[in-house]
Amino acid sequence: MFELFKEYISQKTTLTDADYAKIKAVCIYKKLRKRQYLLQEGDVWKYNAFITKGLLRFYSVDENGRENIVSFAKENWWTGDRASLLTGEPSKNNIDAIEDTELILITKANFDRLCLDIPAFNDMVNAIINKSFITSQNRIHAAISFTAEQKYLDFVQKYPDLSLRVPQAMIASYLGITPETLSRVRKETVKRH
Structure with a gap:
């Protein structure tokens, strides 16, 4: 597992x-086995997590029991609840495995120490955080500005492999649309292309 992490770095x-x-x-x-939790709402997140194999989802559950997927994370991506990590407050989110998953966890204290001791590692981490911030801004823009079809096409264009690995109901949740709307959009897209 570490060799994959080393190769990424x-x-x-x-x-x-x-x-x-x-x-x-x-x-x-x-x-993690498929459907096993990495983090459950109410727990404090204490790690930086790097995925070497598999696929996870980061989501919350509203008062009606509806899942609202914030993000997915696959091989060579990082995941975790940054708000809980930095504040020490209980998470409002869940992270669980969509597929059997293998990951590397590094506690916050050890991660912070690595960033202090290894300047090049710190620079890499800052570049990743900056890229993640830009991705989040773009996602918010798409969520509030795009039509259902534009959201779906944007997702498929940015993450073609995820569109094949993630169940359609989860993609709909991530896009903020109903599964029925996603089904309609997909059919219309296929007709046009």
Whole structure:
């Protein structure tokens, strides 16, 4: 598992063998079965999580029991509840596995220490956070500005592999539309192309 993480890091920055040894020393390896929780609402999130295999979803459940999916995370992506991590407050969200998943967890304290001790690692983390912020801004813009069809086409264009791996009802939740609307949009899209 660590070799996959090391390969990911090496594509983004250059570290020494000693740096990798420091990182490896604080990694916690975790496996989740399909539908198993990584985080449940009410728990405090304490990790930075890197996915080496599988697929997760980050979501909340409203008072009517409806799931509202905020994001998906697949291989070579990070996941977690950043608000809970930074504030120490209980999470309002859940993270669970859509597929059997393997990940690397690093506690906040150890992650912060790595960022202090390894400047190149810190630079990589900041670049990832900045990219994530831009992605979130674009997602908010799409959610409030796009039609159902535009939302779906944007999702498929940005994440073609996820559109094949994620159940349609979950895609609808992520897009903020009903499964029936998604079904209609998909049929209309197929007719036009």
